[in-house]
Amino acid sequence: MKTQPAPSITGTAAADLKIVPRRHIGRWIGAAAVVLLLVWLAVSFSRAKINWPTVQEYLAVPVLIQGIGVALILTAVAMAIGLVLGVVTAVMRLSKNPVVSGVAWLYIWVFRGTPVYLQLLMWFNLALIFPVIGIPGLYSGRMIDILTPFVAASIGLGLNQGAYTSEVVRGGILSVDEGQLEAAQAVGMTRLQAMRRIVLPQAMRVIIPPVGNEVIGMLKTTSLASAIGVSEILSEAQHIYYVNNRIMELLIVCAVWYLGAVSILSIGQFYLERFFAKGSSSRQLPMTPLQRLSSIFGTNRKAQS
Amino acid sequence: MTTNVLVRAENVHKSFGLNEVLKGINLEVNSGEVVCLLGASGSGKSTFLRCINHLETLSNGRIWVGDKVVGYRQDGNRLFELSDKEAARQRRSIGMVFQRFNLFPHMTVLENIIEGPVLVNKVKPAEAKRHASELLARVGLEGREGSYPRQLSGGQQQRVAIARALAMKPELILFDEPTSALDPELVGEVLDVMKDLAKSGLTMIVVTHEIGFAKEVADRVAFMHGGEIVEIGPPAEVLGNPQHERTKAFLSRVF
Ligand SMILES: Nc1ncnc2c1ncn2[C@@H]1O[C@H](COP(=O)(O)OP(=O)(O)O)[C@@H](O)[C@H]1O
Ligand SMILES: [Mg+2]
Numbered sequence: 001m002k003t004q005p006a007p008s009i010t011g012t013a014a015a016d017l018k019i020v021p022r023r024h025i026g027r028w029i030g031a032a033a034v035v036l037l038l039v040w041l042a043v044s045f046s047r048a049k050i051n052w053p054t055v056q057e058y059l060a061v062p063v064l065i066q067g068i069g070v071a072l073i074l075t076a077v078a079m080a081i082g083l084v085l086g087v088v089t090a091v092m093r094l095s096k097n098p099v100v101s102g103v104a105w106l107y108i109w110v111f112r113g114t115p116v117y118l119q120l121l122m123w124f125n126l127a128l129i130f131p132v133i134g135i136p137g138l139y140s141g142r143m144i145d146i147l148t149p150f151v152a153a154s155i156g157l158g159l160n161q162g163a164y165t166s167e168v169v170r171g172g173i174l175s176v177d178e179g180q181l182e183a184a185q186a187v188g189m190t191r192l193q194a195m196r197r198i199v200l201p202q203a204m205r206v207i208i209p210p211v212g213n214e215v216i217g218m219l220k221t222t223s224l225a226s227a228i229g230v231s232e233i234l235s236e237a238q239h240i241y242y243v244n245n246r247i248m249e250l251l252i253v254c255a256v257w258y259l260g261a262v263s264i265l266s267i268g269q270f271y272l273e274r275f276f277a278k279g280s281s282s283r284q285l286p287m288t289p290l291q292r293l294s295s296i297f298g299t300n301r302k303a304q305s
Numbered sequence: 306m307t308t309n310v311l312v313r314a315e316n317v318h319k320s321f322g323l324n325e326v327l328k329g330i331n332l333e334v335n336s337g338e339v340v341c342l343l344g345a346s347g348s349g350k351s352t353f354l355r356c357i358n359h360l361e362t363l364s365n366g367r368i369w370v371g372d373k374v375v376g377y378r379q380d381g382n383r384l385f386e387l388s389d390k391e392a393a394r395q396r397r398s399i400g401m402v403f404q405r406f407n408l409f410p411h412m413t414v415l416e417n418i419i420e421g422p423v424l425v426n427k428v429k430p431a432e433a434k435r436h437a438s439e440l441l442a443r444v445g446l447e448g449r450e451g452s453y454p455r456q457l458s459g460g461q462q463q464r465v466a467i468a469r470a471l472a473m474k475p476e477l478i479l480f481d482e483p484t485s486a487l488d489p490e491l492v493g494e495v496l497d498v499m500k501d502l503a504k505s506g507l508t509m510i511v512v513t514h515e516i517g518f519a520k521e522v523a524d525r526v527a528f529m530h531g532g533e534i535v536e537i538g539p540p541a542e543v544l545g546n547p548q549h550e551r552t553k554a555f556l557s558r559v560f
Contacts, residue, residue, distance in 0.1 A: 183407035187421030188397035190389050201411050279411040279453040
């Protein structure tokens with residue numbers, strides 16, 4: 001090098017310089033404000049006429065634990081139905097066959113266009129239209145016996161969910177480079193094989209975050225199932241507080257259970273996202289909780305990059 | 306077949322809407338022959354290549370690979386398009402290498418290579434893996450089985466893509482500008498692998514802008530312009546002493 005460094009920044013050898021990463025003062029101020037707000041809320045709640053021992057007591061009541069269990073099972077069943085329907089109808093909508101894509105479009109139009117509450121009531125009362133169902137000659141049964149509240153709620157929530165998931169899945173499929181389908185076809189795969197082995201696994205990266213969101217939404221929507229007689233946690237809590245009038249206490253108990261369940265679901269989503277990020281660069285991997293904390297407040301340069 | 310013609314394109318026409326992209330292509334490629342397709346961007350080279358493995362339908366004409374009409378079943382004077390499943394079956398013996406590699410990013414190098422053989426040809430995984438390792442050695446990438454595509458350079462990715470095509474034991478491989486997306490210093494390693502394949506007697510149709518490669522490796526060079534093959538012959542003739550005006554203009558720009 002012929003040019004000399006400017007005199008004002010000479011004097012120290014580059015090897016002796018210490019690099020100080022950018023400090024996040026705004027984040028610290030913001031965090032302090034949030035903590036203050038939380039303290040104020042906690043104080044208000046503790047001064048209100050809430051009987052905390054009652055809350056603690058009802059946290060262990062079996063019907064409520066069963067109730068959150070019912071909500072979780074209903075969520076799992078409805079989401080399973082929704083995912084299967086969502087993937088199938090998304091692939092159908094992308095079909096070149098206008099009848100196939102038209103059927104999928106119609107399904108989405110109907111089930112996304114009406115309130116889920118109304119759909120639940122319709123499923124529950126389906127016996128009014130089809131009093132008996134079955135396969136002629138093989139099996140037949142009364143609709144009322146088959147469509148129990150839980151079954152009706154599973155089908156109703158699942159079909160409604162499928163219509164939303166379908167659009168999410170379709171977006172995910174469209175996000176995958178067309179060259180992937182062609183490369184798969186070029187090694188002799190059929191379109192369906194290519195979809196299953198090549199396109200959908202890549203689409204999962206785009207699909208999982210919103211579907212995770214929808215699982216959590218579903219857990220809360222299951223409370224609507226109480227309208228058709230499913231004993232989930234919120235309806236059980238109401239049964240109890242109608243009798244003992246501990247309204248806030250029981251609602252807080254429900255909130256605690258819901259938050260607990262949602263937290264567990266979020267952990268599941270987190271690891272699912274990491275699984276399907278296989279082969280992508282590490283910066284696209286969601287961070288583990290520790291990495292996240294240190295990247296928010298820390299001065300750890302590796303997490304910053 | 307009595308002759309050793311492997312590919313025969315007869316009067317191939319292809320339109321996208323009103324845009325006629327291929328205007329009657331006739332080409333015969335013998336078994337073991339290497340044919341390079343040259344031509345300006347937009348002249349229909351990729352479209353023609355994609356017609357050969359039925360990634361595109363035809364508007365008119367017919368393409369034979371071996372003793373089969375690609376993508377169609379002839380009944381009298383009509384050609385009925387094959388089902389997706391039947392077309393996929395035909396593609397097993399026709400490999401394709403893309404400009405942008407199109408490796409499966411969620412799979413390792415090994416998984417990329419054995420996916421077709423195992424899923425489509427029902428080869429036993431152990432056998433497919435052994436073959437894959439051999440192919441990786443052949444393209445100069447032994448030991449990279451566990452890497453993901455994004456951990457490889459462009460040249461390495463394209464060599465994996467070639468190994469993936471070879472894993473299906475194709476009788477024909479189509480190359481669509483295999484080195485156009487590569488940094489200049491990586492072009493050579495891919496061309497070397499292709500030269501090696503050509504020597505081994507594989508039938509290859511190569512769309513390329515690498516005149517040097519065409520000169521050295523091609524048995525014949527075809528020059529495309531406006532959806533037609535305007536000139537075809539041994540490289541020395543077409544490249545050394547072009548007859549058609551368009552070929553002359555193109556070559557003077559490339560050199
Ligand atoms: N899927 C398609 N739909 C409509 N037009 C297309 C499509 N694919 C290619 N074309 C058109 O066909 C012409 C030839 O394209 P292409 O075969 O890719 O040329 P080349 O590979 O020689 O550059 C171009 O004008 C392009 O715009
Ligand atoms: Mg092209």
